[in-house]
Amino acid sequence: MESTVIRIGGAAGDGVQSAGLILAKSLSRNGLYISTYNYYQSLIRGGESWYQVRASENVVKNQGSGLDILIALNEDALNRHTNPGINEGGASPLSGIAIFDGEMITNYKKYQNIKYCPIPLRDIALKYDKNSLLKNTVALGATMAALGLGFDTFSGVIQEVFGKKGKVAELNVSAAKDGYDYYLKTYGIFKKLHPVNRKLYIASGGEAVGLGAVNAGMQMYFAYPMTPASSALHFFANHAKKYNLFVKVTEDEISAINAAIGANYAGVRAMTGTSGGGFALMSEAVGLAGMTEVPLVIYEAQRPGPSTGLPTKTEQGDLNQILGAGQGDFPRIVLAPGNVTEAFDLAKEAFNLAAEYQLPVFIMSDLYLAEHVETLNNIDLTYKMEHGLIAQDNDPNFKRYEFTESGISKRAIPGQKGLMHNEDSDEHDEYGNVVSDEITDPKIRSLSMEKRMRKLETYKKNMPPTNAYRADGAENLISQWGSTKGVVEEIVDDLIDEGFSIGALEINHVYPLNPDIAGHLKNRNRIIVVENNFSGQLNRLIKSEFLVKTEFIGKYDGEAFYPDELKARVRQMLNIQYENVKIGGDK
Amino acid sequence: MESTVIRIGGAAGDGVQSAGLILAKSLSRNGLYISTYNYYQSLIRGGESWYQVRASENVVKNQGSGLDILIALNEDALNRHTNPGINEGGASPLSGIAIFDGEMITNYKKYQNIKYCPIPLRDIALKYDKNSLLKNTVALGATMAALGLGFDTFSGVIQEVFGKKGKVAELNVSAAKDGYDYYLKTYGIFKKLHPVNRKLYIASGGEAVGLGAVNAGMQMYFAYPMTPASSALHFFANHAKKYNLFVKVTEDEISAINAAIGANYAGVRAMTGTSGGGFALMSEAVGLAGMTEVPLVIYEAQRPGPSTGLPTKTEQGDLNQILGAGQGDFPRIVLAPGNVTEAFDLAKEAFNLAAEYQLPVFIMSDLYLAEHVETLNNIDLTYKMEHGLIAQDNDPNFKRYEFTESGISKRAIPGQKGLMHNEDSDEHDEYGNVVSDEITDPKIRSLSMEKRMRKLETYKKNMPPTNAYRADGAENLISQWGSTKGVVEEIVDDLIDEGFSIGALEINHVYPLNPDIAGHLKNRNRIIVVENNFSGQLNRLIKSEFLVKTEFIGKYDGEAFYPDELKARVRQMLNIQYENVKIGGDK
Amino acid sequence: MITMDNYKGKVRPDWCPGCGNFSQLRAITEALVQLNISPENVVITSGIGCSSNMPEFINTYGYHGLHGRLVPVAAGIKWANPDLKVIAYGGDGDGFFEGTQHFYHFAKRNVDITYMVSDNQVFGLTTGQASPTTPIGIVTKDTPDGNIEPPFNPLHYALTAGASFVARGFSGDIKGLTEITREAIKHRGFSFIDVLSPCTTYNKFNGYEFYRKAVYKLENNDKTDFYQAYKLASEWGDNHAIPTGIFYEVDKPTYEDADEVISKISLKNTDPYKLSEEDLQEFY
Amino acid sequence: MITMDNYKGKVRPDWCPGCGNFSQLRAITEALVQLNISPENVVITSGIGCSSNMPEFINTYGYHGLHGRLVPVAAGIKWANPDLKVIAYGGDGDGFFEGTQHFYHFAKRNVDITYMVSDNQVFGLTTGQASPTTPIGIVTKDTPDGNIEPPFNPLHYALTAGASFVARGFSGDIKGLTEITREAIKHRGFSFIDVLSPCTTYNKFNGYEFYRKAVYKLENNDKTDFYQAYKLASEWGDNHAIPTGIFYEVDKPTYEDADEVISKISLKNTDPYKLSEEDLQEFY
Numbered sequence A, B: 001m002e003s004t005v006i007r008i009g010g011a012a013g014d015g016v017q018s019a020g021l022i023l024a025k026s027l028s029r030n031g032l033y034i035s036t037y038n039y040y041q042s043l044i045r046g047g048e049s050w051y052q053v054r055a056s057e058n059v060v061k062n063q064g065s066g067l068d069i070l071i072a073l074n075e076d077a078l079n080r081h082t083n084p085g086i087n088e089g090g091a092s093p094l095s096g097i098a099i100f101d102g103e104m105i106t107n108y109k110k111y112q113n114i115k116y117c118p119i120p121l122r123d124i125a126l127k128y129d130k131n132s133l134l135k136n137t138v139a140l141g142a143t144m145a146a147l148g149l150g151f152d153t154f155s156g157v158i159q160e161v162f163g164k165k166g167k168v169a170e171l172n173v174s175a176a177k178d179g180y181d182y183y184l185k186t187y188g189i190f191k192k193l194h195p196v197n198r199k200l201y202i203a204s205g206g207e208a209v210g211l212g213a214v215n216a217g218m219q220m221y222f223a224y225p226m227t228p229a230s231s232a233l234h235f236f237a238n239h240a241k242k243y244n245l246f247v248k249v250t251e252d253e254i255s256a257i258n259a260a261i262g263a264n265y266a267g268v269r270a271m272t273g274t275s276g277g278g279f280a281l282m283s284e285a286v287g288l289a290g291m292t293e294v295p296l297v298i299y300e301a302q303r304p305g306p307s308t309g310l311p312t313k314t315e316q317g318d319l320n321q322i323l324g325a326g327q328g329d330f331p332r333i334v335l336a337p338g339n340v341t342e343a344f345d346l347a348k349e350a351f352n353l354a355a356e357y358q359l360p361v362f363i364m365s366d367l368y369l370a371e372h373v374e375t376l377n378n379i380d381l382t383y384k385m386e387h388g389l390i391a392q393d394n395d396p397n398f399k400r401y402e403f404t405e406s407g408i409s410k411r412a413i414p415g416q417k418g419l420m421h422n423e424d425s426d427e428h429d430e431y432g433n434v435v436s437d438e439i440t441d442p443k444i445r446s447l448s449m450e451k452r453m454r455k456l457e458t459y460k461k462n463m464p465p466t467n468a469y470r471a472d473g474a475e476n477l478i479s480q481w482g483s484t485k486g487v488v489e490e491i492v493d494d495l496i497d498e499g500f501s502i503g504a505l506e507i508n509h510v511y512p513l514n515p516d517i518a519g520h521l522k523n524r525n526r527i528i529v530v531e532n533n534f535s536g537q538l539n540r541l542i543k544s545e546f547l548v549k550t551e552f553i554g555k556y557d558g559e560a561f562y563p564d565e566l567k568a569r570v571r572q573m574l575n576i577q578y579e580n581v582k583i584g585g586d587k
Numbered sequence C, D: 001m002i003t004m005d006n007y008k009g010k011v012r013p014d015w016c017p018g019c020g021n022f023s024q025l026r027a028i029t030e031a032l033v034q035l036n037i038s039p040e041n042v043v044i045t046s047g048i049g050c051s052s053n054m055p056e057f058i059n060t061y062g063y064h065g066l067h068g069r070l071v072p073v074a075a076g077i078k079w080a081n082p083d084l085k086v087i088a089y090g091g092d093g094d095g096f097f098e099g100t101q102h103f104y105h106f107a108k109r110n111v112d113i114t115y116m117v118s119d120n121q122v123f124g125l126t127t128g129q130a131s132p133t134t135p136i137g138i139v140t141k142d143t144p145d146g147n148i149e150p151p152f153n154p155l156h157y158a159l160t161a162g163a164s165f166v167a168r169g170f171s172g173d174i175k176g177l178t179e180i181t182r183e184a185i186k187h188r189g190f191s192f193i194d195v196l197s198p199c200t201t202y203n204k205f206n207g208y209e210f211y212r213k214a215v216y217k218l219e220n221n222d223k224t225d226f227y228q229a230y231k232l233a234s235e236w237g238d239n240h241a242i243p244t245g246i247f248y249e250v251d252k253p254t255y256e257d258a259d260e261v262i263s264k265i266s267l268k269n270t271d272p273y274k275l276s277e278e279d280l281q282e283f284y
């Protein structure tokens, strides 16, 4: 797909990320689709950091391979991103123009395929401020010129971003203009992008989950800060007053989830969110929600484990944890949005599912999805809030856990007249009374287990169909879940162009698996499961559920898949003779 | 198998359990194998409770079906256990003799196949103590008479049990003798058991894990009390002084596991233990041990979930939780003893595995196994403590996390000279230095992941062969894990006698699955997986690993399988035409 | 008019004869009746333990959750719906071991709930292990050589945390306990009551007899004097040396008062915010 | 003779310029040197946070574990091997939020370890959210409308718990901090040091300037007077109103002294018990 990739590289503290965001916004305001990638360290200052924006007239599904424009804020960045030997977990080295301060950065190796465009960033910035803080703005101005875009849209963004600071905005606009003019005059347009007249929104996955939750009527959020779930926390905190949200950071994750359970039990939509380590602490309470049948939405943004792992990197390694959380068998639903737009949509869906089925519903994201910014595609703000089954006040026949065919029983909300009852983490009968107090009733126990588990059977009948992508009649199928959607779909397009017969299957309803997947898996030559983890956690689930042979492609170096990288691996797989997958070897 | 089942039924607080233990001990001292079953409520007083002892000259593999002698301590117990319609989760009603106080219990329904043997228990007891506390002892005396066993062995047990109380022991012996004589005189021997001249030991699974751990050199135990893990805690606490054990109950399970990690890191064998809910809280720290490669043995005694569930009942519902505990992929080993003897053996094995592979090793038990008492079979106290790889003091080339072929690297214990290093929950390089601080190294990250995960491949090559039972050439195979071993093996014997071609496969090394299992699964007509849970958690693992069709038999009413019950279900399955297992239906 | 009958639960309490929890059930019920509160507006949350079985035995809304987690659940409910009276009722193991952190932080926040602990100085439900309040030297199932863990002082803990109402009751004095409970429920802010509650089965050291002789009632203490309260809470002995009653009571803003949103509206009774196209503007 | 060089770590600290943690690294190292302790006999455990990266930067045994769990890890090590000096070093979020319960109960047990908190009143590593010690009103990433959570007083907490050594240091006074640290390490029992440690990046409210003017050194305070210590710990203000130094120090038995087993032997240096046939007798 025709697209342009611009990368800003520097050290932590250099303002790489905010410059990147301005760039993304500016391109988006030109009517271009964008997708970004944020590379940083678990470190406050120093360390390497970079931010990449990919833009196109068409929907941009991932951060992209290739690199057209590099803004290097220090020497290290210039050398690193131009060196063809260096490959940051799949990112491409530069083949295009390098924008940098030629007076500050002098010691670098020159490569043939690169046009070096030094600009006196600091000198220009010094005109406006003695600390030359506006260097980045100058460089961004130059970039807009290199892309042949007009100055006005860009200057609008600058004004908005620095607007609160009045004078500061003005200075930034002037500095940007100087950069813009200098570039145009000195080097001329590098690669012309064409603005499209349409209004596009951009957001990170964390913000999109937040927007979706608010759209779904969420009124309370409980959390303990943890990267990369914090983008949602910050979204809620920043919008608490505007959206009437109660946002509470508790002393730990255990408290957060128990408070969220209390709130949902009391009839208000509440969510909790965390990353893998914090979620581990929550796992006991997941079972509590499962047993007492309290609706609960849990947002889990993954980062590479085990343990503290790589706190600022990405991975999809927590599916086993989510599926295993809490002792004993109980129903749960796991959703995994494939991109920012789906993050919004599935957050909305999650709240209704929780209310209708009265169980814990997970929204699984990961650092890549949660923190990178992308164009929101077809945002629909309409929403029908499903309250699920609620008993009528004073209903004389009310049984909180009635054994129904669907497995779903009527709830009663504290404050409702004449429906006082007990919700119990101990096994209980239809009324909520504990079955093991005087004498255990093995029969009732079995019926209660079956009643709860039946909810999944009911749900399976009502699940939306699984998303197949160009998979009709394809000999080969790539299956994925979560944030690898975009990269998989893009390489499917490319591989079809190369003559391969291949399609994709996006499993964004991860648990329970939709029975319709069986049909999608049938009659394929090979089934490749792509996951951003080591062991193939979805792969294991697919195999146990559908007993099909699969091949697995994993990535566990902390970075997301890049299209070229993944394409090469899939192509290689398709080119070798199909051998029986070794039984028991899912790696 | 020829065996005799004796059951004592009463209310919580009636001393049912202690009477049962005396009975078990007395039969064991007669050289008989025994196995018991303990049925009680999560309630301190009142409520129904019973204790069953099964005895035989041959190895007794489970609690047994059938009921030969009932000691009913109250009316409710007499009526309940004689009623053929009542079936406590699989337990048999009485078909034999009922011993009870005919003056206290008068209101009961009579059944044909039962011989009613009223005895003035209270009157006899009153001779020795005005509160008639010795009733149970009188009844036990009667039982020994009914079984045609001599009085002396029994009286020896009584003396030992009440020995500390001097006079009390004497009174008990006299009361027992009265019961013995009364029964013999009035009713005569009911079913003669033949003492065998051999010395047999009996223990609960919790005690056996404790003994095994001590045998393996465990010196520290950290826990927070939780049924049914407490039998191990109490064992350790009671033997702390004798065995030089440091036993600490901490403020919560999180503290317990972290302290155990500290202790193991400091070079002392330490264990932590809990049940499912407590384990949920520990799950974050499991990943810590995995990442820092600290040896750690975790004892998890399951009870029925979800959540608080049935705290005094049994189930095998935590396998998913154990396999999923902790974010990200890291190696772990899961052992699941099939009986009390294996609990001892696998506890010993667990500590060496933890030390050799430097990872978390689980001993999974359940309430049935942990709390019921059984004959210890071939206890071997010899032990070779494997310390695993330890660096030499001042080794200049020491790399704590060296990338080795086996995946195992040398440890260094604090206090060792010249080996100071950092063990880190963040991803680290071979030296233990964090890889993400200044710049993340995707390459090192991948190598570290692979190094850790390689330990499982190394281990798979060294695993002991999987235990098959009469499975050679059998058309059908029952596979199981943990405490269902005995009941499965017994019904295999019976079904073979009935003419079926069937064998059993005991998977007591549950994770990773031994590759040799593939061979065992080959060429079977049907593979039946039996688990004491709802969803078939091992079944799922087998299917994903070996891609074989299986049928599942689950039990989730809080009780263990009884042989007759399970036999009937398997027989029925074998008798119906084999149909393809519905794909995706593991229930 | 609300009567005791309105609160009568459908399940008969299955505590052991003489168990202190019976008194607490009685005291809570009486206090609610005296305050004329309707059962549908009361929620009792609990942890896991003998004490925590309470919600089954009283006709209110009940949430019998996890060991140690009753306080955050209670706060979640209160924050969602300020019209409810929320009482967290649990054990000493429950609240002073497993839930240590929540007790402190929610007391500090001065959330408007009542937290009552049935302090029997032992783990009851798990059949008699040492609890955080078990005295030194006591032999229990997990301390066969005598407890060596220094006991936890619940009143000191609550005071230091900043609870605005701190009291101690005794199950043997239902009248006194009822009064304290009533005041606690009436109190605006975090009210904490530690109840000396005999466990007739597993606590063979401090039972009714001991306490009857040991306790005395606080009178004329300055309930706003923190240090006086703290010192009184240090008193312990066998001859009328254990004070009962309200140690500390001050009027201060609750967490709910300070929060921008719930100080103004009840979330339960307010429709959620409706997102509009305009709200997307910041993402443009 | 041990010198600073013996403790020089292989990894250069990557804290921000001016970060308070540099001072604590210095103070701990100097204290260990002054006490002539060999690096192989020191273990530093930590949680997760900027502060908790410490073990990487010093040449001792280091265990960089989980957020909030450094204290139980430290105790486990000490109980296994009494010959080691064990220092737990973490953040305020780490110790006063996530690890609240452990701090209290291990202090109560008076385990012989040193616990130092780098109290920067903010979550540093997660880029600036409110911590348990953030003052009311402060705007942070997760309190954009100003913090309303009442701050946690670490000294009160440690005192109430029963820590036998309670002190406060200031990163701007390395000499004073070193002295306190040395005394804490020497102290037998649980020693706690709260260090006022500026976060130059995220704490824009209480930095070096503020503290330089605000702190003063405790002199002639009666370190065995609990209430004096408690009252001193309540003092806070901007004009030499914040006391630093040792607030409380008493000599009392440690948990290890009370335990039947480890009061007598070092488990690390004792062979595990060897089971014999005789031990099976009780199972006969």
Ligand SMILES: Cc1ncc(C[n+]2csc(CCOP(=O)(O)OP(=O)(O)O)c2C)c(N)n1
Residues within 6 Å of the ligand: B224, B225, B226, B227, B277, B278, B281, B308, C048, C049, C050, C051, C052, C067, C090, C091, C092, C093, C094, C095, C118, C120, C122, C123, C124, C125, C126, C131
């Ligand atoms: C996470 C967890 N850990 C442990 C338990 C086991 N458990 C149940 S009740 C209890 C202690 C009961 O003591 P307490 O809280 O004092 O209540 P009491 O029974 O004395 O009223 C424990 C440890 C549990 N249910 N959950």
Ligand SMILES: Cc1ncc(C[n+]2csc(CCOP(=O)(O)OP(=O)(O)O)c2C)c(N)n1
Residues within 6 Å of the ligand: A224, A225, A226, A227, A277, A278, A281, A308, D048, D049, D050, D051, D052, D067, D090, D091, D092, D093, D094, D095, D118, D120, D122, D123, D124, D125, D126, D131
């Ligand atoms: C269980 C868990 N929850 C949350 C986090 C995320 N986290 C990492 S550091 C930190 C707080 C850091 O603040 P503090 O403890 O004060 O240390 P500082 O960085 O200020 O030194 C948090 C919340 C985590 N790593 N683990």
Ligand code: SF4
Residues within 6 Å of the ligand: B044, B045, C014, C015, C016, C018, C019, C020, C021, C050, C051, C120, C124, C125, C198, C199, C200, C201, C202
């Ligand atoms: S064990 Fe103790 S606390 Fe529990 S019900 Fe019986 S008397 Fe009450």
Ligand code: SF4
Residues within 6 Å of the ligand: A044, A045, D014, D015, D016, D018, D019, D020, D021, D050, D051, D120, D124, D125, D198, D199, D200, D201, D202
């Ligand atoms: S963010 Fe603050 S605490 Fe963290 S290293 Fe920087 S100055 Fe230190």
Ligand SMILES: [Mg+2]
Residues within 6 Å of the ligand: C049, C091, C092, C093, C118, C119, C120, C121, C122, C123, C124, C131
């Ligand atoms: Mg208690």
Ligand SMILES: [Mg+2]
Residues within 6 Å of the ligand: D049, D091, D092, D093, D118, D119, D120, D121, D122, D123, D124, D131
């Ligand atoms: Mg901090």
